[in-house]
Amino acid sequence: MSKGGQNMTYVNYSAQPLDDERPLPLPPPIIPEVGFSPAQWGMLSFLVSEVAFFSTLIVVYLSFLGADRSGPTPSILSVPLVIGTTLCLLASSATVHLATKSQNLGKGEDFLKWWSATIVLGIIFLAGTAYEWRELIVVHHLTISRNLFGSTYYTLVGFHALHVSVGVIVMLTVLGMTLSQLLTSASKAAVELVSWYWHFVDCVWLVVFAVVYVAGR
Amino acid sequence: MSIIEQEREVIQKQESPQSTPVLDAWLTTVDHKKIGVLYIVMAVVFLVIGGCEALIIRLQLMYPRSTLVQPDTFNGLFTMHGTTMVFFVGMPILIGIGNYLVPLMIGARDMAFPRLNAFGFWATLFGGLLVYFSFVAGGAPTIGWFAYAPLTERTFSRGSATDFWALGLLVSGVGTLTAGINFIASILGMRSPGMTLRKIPFFAWTMLWTSVLLLFAMPPLTASLVMVLLDRNLGTHFFDVQNGGSAVLWQHLFWFFGHPEVYILILPVFGMISEIIPVFSRKVLFGYEFMAAATAAIAFISMGVWAHHMFTIGMSRVLDLYFAVASLLVSIPTGIKLFNWLATMYGGRIYLASPMLFAIGFLSMFVIGGLTGIMLAIVPFDFQLTDSYFVVGHFHWVLIGGTLFGTFAGIHYWYPKVTGRMLSERIAAWQFWLLYIGFILTFGPMHVAGMLGMPRRIYTYEPGMGWELWNQLSTVGAIIQAPSFVLFVYNLIASAWWGKPAGDNPWNAWTLEWATTSPPPVYNFETLPIVHSRRPLWDLAHPDDPDWKYE
Numbered sequence: 001m002s003k004g005g006q007n008m009t010y011v012n013y014s015a016q017p018l019d020d021e022r023p024l025p026l027p028p029p030i031i032p033e034v035g036f037s038p039a040q041w042g043m044l045s046f047l048v049s050e051v052a053f054f055s056t057l058i059v060v061y062l063s064f065l066g067a068d069r070s071g072p073t074p075s076i077l078s079v080p081l082v083i084g085t086t087l088c089l090l091a092s093s094a095t096v097h098l099a100t101k102s103q104n105l106g107k108g109e110d111f112l113k114w115w116s117a118t119i120v121l122g123i124i125f126l127a128g129t130a131y132e133w134r135e136l137i138v139v140h141h142l143t144i145s146r147n148l149f150g151s152t153y154y155t156l157v158g159f160h161a162l163h164v165s166v167g168v169i170v171m172l173t174v175l176g177m178t179l180s181q182l183l184t185s186a187s188k189a190a191v192e193l194v195s196w197y198w199h200f201v202d203c204v205w206l207v208v209f210a211v212v213y214v215a216g217r
Numbered sequence: 218m219s220i221i222e223q224e225r226e227v228i229q230k231q232e233s234p235q236s237t238p239v240l241d242a243w244l245t246t247v248d249h250k251k252i253g254v255l256y257i258v259m260a261v262v263f264l265v266i267g268g269c270e271a272l273i274i275r276l277q278l279m280y281p282r283s284t285l286v287q288p289d290t291f292n293g294l295f296t297m298h299g300t301t302m303v304f305f306v307g308m309p310i311l312i313g314i315g316n317y318l319v320p321l322m323i324g325a326r327d328m329a330f331p332r333l334n335a336f337g338f339w340a341t342l343f344g345g346l347l348v349y350f351s352f353v354a355g356g357a358p359t360i361g362w363f364a365y366a367p368l369t370e371r372t373f374s375r376g377s378a379t380d381f382w383a384l385g386l387l388v389s390g391v392g393t394l395t396a397g398i399n400f401i402a403s404i405l406g407m408r409s410p411g412m413t414l415r416k417i418p419f420f421a422w423t424m425l426w427t428s429v430l431l432l433f434a435m436p437p438l439t440a441s442l443v444m445v446l447l448d449r450n451l452g453t454h455f456f457d458v459q460n461g462g463s464a465v466l467w468q469h470l471f472w473f474f475g476h477p478e479v480y481i482l483i484l485p486v487f488g489m490i491s492e493i494i495p496v497f498s499r500k501v502l503f504g505y506e507f508m509a510a511a512t513a514a515i516a517f518i519s520m521g522v523w524a525h526h527m528f529t530i531g532m533s534r535v536l537d538l539y540f541a542v543a544s545l546l547v548s549i550p551t552g553i554k555l556f557n558w559l560a561t562m563y564g565g566r567i568y569l570a571s572p573m574l575f576a577i578g579f580l581s582m583f584v585i586g587g588l589t590g591i592m593l594a595i596v597p598f599d600f601q602l603t604d605s606y607f608v609v610g611h612f613h614w615v616l617i618g619g620t621l622f623g624t625f626a627g628i629h630y631w632y633p634k635v636t637g638r639m640l641s642e643r644i645a646a647w648q649f650w651l652l653y654i655g656f657i658l659t660f661g662p663m664h665v666a667g668m669l670g671m672p673r674r675i676y677t678y679e680p681g682m683g684w685e686l687w688n689q690l691s692t693v694g695a696i697i698q699a700p701s702f703v704l705f706v707y708n709l710i711a712s713a714w715w716g717k718p719a720g721d722n723p724w725n726a727w728t729l730e731w732a733t734t735s736p737p738p739v740y741n742f743e744t745l746p747i748v749h750s751r752r753p754l755w756d757l758a759h760p761d762d763p764d765w766k767y768e
Contacts (some may be wrong), residue, residue, distance in 0.1 A: 025761045027749040030411040031241065036327035045401040045432055049394055053436035056470065060444070061707030063547030067461050111241065148461050 043191050043193040047200045050163075055206050056161060058211055062104075063153040065216055069148035074217045078132060078138045085128035086205065089164075092121035093202040102145060115175055118198065121144045121167040129161050153212065160208055161203045170194055247331035248739055249320050252338050254635065256313025256503050257628075259342050260306045261706065265422040267301035268348075268702055274344040275659070275695040281680040291676035292359035293378075294566045297348075299362025300382065303478065305345040306387055308619060311485040312337075312396045314627055315424045316636065319400060321730035322418040322739060324409025324746040329402035330395075337395040351381040361674065363475060365468035366456030373636035380449060387442045390435050397431030400424050409729070411748040415509075416768075418728045418751070419502060422509055423488030426516040427481050433520060434477035438723035465530055472523035480519040484512060484618065486623030487554060490576050493630050494558050496726045497573035498565025501764075505555040505751065511550035518547050528599045536537025538597045552588060555580065570724070571645035575626035580651055582618025586611060589664065605672075607667025613660045622652075627704070632709070633723045637735040638716030644708040652703035658694030676733045727752035 036044065049138045065074070095117040102110035135153075144154040174191055177183045183191075243251060274294050277285045286294065316334065320327055328334045351357050358378040360368045369379050404425045408417060417425075446457040447468075454460040456467045495502045502508065525544045528537055559578060567573065589611040593599050602608065625648075632640050666687040673676065678684055722731040733742055734755055750756055750764035 002552040004253070022761070025763060025766060027756075027763065027765055030747060030749075033408075033413065036406060038402040041405045042329055042398050042402035045398045045428070048438045049398070050433040052433050053440055054441040056473075060440075060466065060470075063463070063466060064455075069461065073669070144447070145454070148454050151447070151453035152454055155444065155453070 031209065039189060039191065039193060043196050047196065050200065050204075052209070054156075054159070057152075057156045058207065060213065062155050064152050065146040068147045069150050071149065072136075072140045072142045073149060074153070074212065076136070076142065077213055077217060079213055079217075081128060081132055082209065085132075086209050087123045088121045088124045088128070088200050089205050092118045092125070093199055095121065096198045100192050100195045103188060112178060114173070115171065115178075119168055119171050119175065122164055122171070122198075126161060126164055126168065129157070129164075151176070156208060156212065160201070160204055163204070167194075167198050167201055172200070237501055247327075247335045247679075249316050249331065249334060250635075250737065252334050252536065253313045253317030256316060256341070258415060259338075259345070260310035260313060262303050262310070263305040263345060263708070265702065265706065266386055267298050267306055268699070270301070272297040272300065272695055272699060275414050275692040276675065279677075279692040280689075281678050281682070281685060283677055286676070288676045289359060291355070292361075292674070293357030295674055295746075296359055296361055297357050300348060300358075300386070301345075302616070303362060303482070304386060305341070305348075306481045307616070308393055309341055310624055311427070311482065311620075311629070312341075312393065312491070313426075314624070314631070315485060316396070316419075318631065318730055319403060320407070320728050321413060321634075321733065321741055322728055323404060323407060324420050324729045324742060325407040326401060326741050326745075328399045329407055330399050333395050334399050336394040337399065340392025340395070340686040341389045342493035344385040344387070344392065346385075347388060348382055348385030350385075351378040351549055353382060363471050364445070364467075365666065366445075366462070366464040368457050369449070369467075370451050370457055372459075377580060380446065383442045383445045383449075387439055387446070390439050390442070394431060394439075396436040397428035397435070400428040401432070404428075404601075409746050409748055415506075416751050419491040419505070419508065420485070420488035423484045423491070426512050427484045430477045430481050430516055430519065433595060434474045434481065437470055437602070438474035439744055441467065441474070460592045468527050468530065469524065471527045473520075474525065476523040477516075477519050479612075480515055483623075484515065484621050486620050487512065488578070489630070490558060490579055490623050491554075492726075492728065493572045493576045493626050494561050496630075496724050497568045497570060497576070498562045499568070500561055500565040501752065502557070503560040503563075504553075507553055510556050511553040514550040515547060518543060518550070521580045522547065525599070528596050528629075537611045541594050541596050545591060545602050548587065548591055555584060555587075569648065570629075571588075571640065571642055572626045572630035572724075574646065574649050575629060577623050578649060580650045582614065582622060582653075582656070585609075586614035586618050589614060592654060598724075600666055602670055605667035606663040606671045606673055609661045609673045610663030610667060613663070617660070618658055625652075626650075628709075630724065631730075632712070633716075633719030634737070636713045636716070637719055638714075639719050639723060640708050640711055640716060644704050648701045648704040648708065651704070652698055655694045655697030655699075655701060658693050659698060660694070662690040666691075722754070727754045728754055732757070 078204035095114045098112050100120060102108075108112050125188060142150050142153075171194060174183070176195060177187070243255065246255075273286060274291070277283050277291060283530075286406075316328065328382060348358075355376040356378055358364075358374065359380070360379060364379075364382070367373060369383070398479045404417065405414075408414075414422075444453070447453040448455050448457055448462070454462045456462045456464060458464050491502055515724075522540060522544045524532060524536060528540070532540075539757070554588060569577075589607070593608065593611060617738065627644055629640055646673055666684050667673075669683050669685045669687070671682070674706060680690075719735050721734055723735075724731075729742075729746055729748070732746060747751060750768050752764045756765065758764040
């Protein structure tokens with residue numbers, strides 16, 4: 001067991017340089033790494049986990065598509081209404097982008113304007129969903145326990161709406177903090193991350209729209 | 218050096234006044250080291266509970282037609298044993314060790330999100346308590362740890378036990394997910410200057426990939442548990458087969474989580490073994506790059522093999538073939554790892570202290586568990602032996618021979634860092650040999666019983682099936698194992714007071730956690746270390762022959 005690797009030539013744990021005159025080797029300079037901040041990595045990995053979450057719900061939705069022998073089917077879904085709410089959500093992605101952009105440029109008033117617009121668009125989307133669900137429940141008698149379509153539809157769309165609601169609440173919190181001047185320069189980085197989350201919720205909706213309202217009908 | 222030491226002592230004295238009560242400090246802590254210890258303590262407590270459940274199972278199966286426990290109790294016992302060991306022992310203990318070590322290893326002062334970290338722990342603990350609350354609320358769930366549908370539906374599980382089970386796993390799953398996010402953010406965003414991704418300690422690398430698996434595996438489990446809860450409480454029909462729901466869908470969803478989960482339980486252990494074997498062989502890790510790539514490969518492949526748990530449900534031949542081949546593929550990167558560990562040991566000056574003892578125990582046992590895994594990946598073989606005791610023998614061989622031995626190696630290795638004192642080597646040796654012999658005696662005969670046709674999860678069996686001897690050997694093995702866990706817990710507690718003082722670096726190791734004091738101060742390092750190679754402490758000790766010249 002005595003044949004060691006190249007580093008095994010001696011076991012000397014003192015930090016003293018050896019006696020000979022050779023200068024100690026100098027390590028190469030450290031090149032600072034440019035990349036995401038920890039908070040950005042955190043948000044990114046959270047969003048990746050959300051992709052896995054919604055993928056599961058979408059796979060389940062698709063696997064039960066057309067499996068019902070009784071009750072309403074996806075053909076009862078009202079597409080014009082949903083195109084309207086989809087446009088709202090798409091527009092909100094643009095406004096949140098403009099909001100963070102104006103924040104980065106230091107234009108506080110523009111930030112407030114675009115940020116509030118995003119919140120309003122999010123609320124319109126939620127109101128649209130609420131109206132749509134009311135129609136489905138009252139007119140078409142589609143509840144979550146009616147059939148497989150009801151179970152999968154309300155679970156998928158409901159979890160998306162839950163994410164929109166969380167986004168709206170967080171954005172309202174940011175708005176309140178900005179108005180009462182509680183927002184520090186450190187929390188401005190967090191505002192950027194809220195916009196990432198919002199873009200993500202928007203992207204998920206596009207997939208849900210394509211799956212449920214376009215391909216699934 | 219000595220000036221730095223003095224300064225360090227001064228700083229510690231200023232920091233040390235204990236104005237807050239001890240309990241308060243632990244309950245409200247956001248320090249990654251304390252949270253890590255909390256995770257480990259929680260896991261050890263659940264390990265003892267889950268071990269007692271296993272012991273009752275073994276006693277019941279010692280003789281045919283035994284009436285020690287009722288059939289329903291038996292179902293509850295194996296459900297809780299499996300659930301406990303996977304969710305409240307395996308994952309928390311690895312996440313706890315990771316929590317303690319990752320910031321120290323990458324030269325950071327804490328995890329990226331300390332409060333989220335605390336949340337993760339408390340959610341995990343709360344989830345565990347919620348699952349165990351079912352005992353109070355009318356009896357344990359009797360659905361098996363993978364809870365196949367439609368057994369989880371109201372029709373078949375009428376009490377609230379299954380709801381507590383699903384809620385508990387959901388809550389603890391969210392906690393585990395936040396831990397994964399925290400690890401990724403810390404490892405990718407908070408490494409000390411100079412520590413590029415190619416220079417991070419191997420344990421940190423495996424924790425990174427474990428966390429990636431957590432990101433992809435936990436949310437589908439969360440979604441599936443939500444569906445179980447909706448089925449039971451709001452009348453949805455996901456897994457309700459009478460109304461068009463699908464029992465097979467649950468199996469797909471559960472194993473899409475369940476198989477990566479197996480690698481979540483083993484990748485961190487690979488990392489610990491890759492830290493320990495070089496230190497106790499006095500050589501660098503052989504083939505670091507290959508080991509790193511193999512880790513990533515295992516993580517990727519593990520997400521595409523889930524249906525090898527489901528060969529007997531009647532998939533198409535194409536799918537059977539795909540999942541068999543994909544499962545066999547895992548053996549390539551795993552084999553690379555095994556041979557690299559052996560190559561690291563080859564020609565090294567092996568020092569058989571307790572961590573190395575457990576590491577060698579890991580190597581010898583894990584390879585056997587891997588080989589029975591290859592047997593089970595062969596579809597016709599699996600047709601014969603699925604749901605038999607052969608499978609039980611196989612996965613215990615991997616989880617105890619792999620995860621548990623490796624985790625014990627890690628705990629024996631880093632305990633001096635955490636407490637500042639050495640574990641008793643004598644007790645550790647007793648613990649090792651009792652566990653090693655008891656483990657082989659418990660789970661070896663299960664393979665035979667399985668091949669003789671004994672199905673898993675039966676509460677008793679008829680005499681004359683030829684299973685008595687093998688079951689009795691297993692039970693004797695379990696009885697031999699039991700004192701090793703008692704010794705382990707005793708050693709953990711007693712050595713914290715009476716162990717030999719450890720010093721900063723008792724094993725002459727090379728990674729950053731050994732550069733600070735034992736136990737480390739709250740802030741870990743007084744100045745953030747600068748790193749030039751994979752073995753920063755070697756560079757520090759040998760400025761004339763540093764590692765960065767060779768990497």
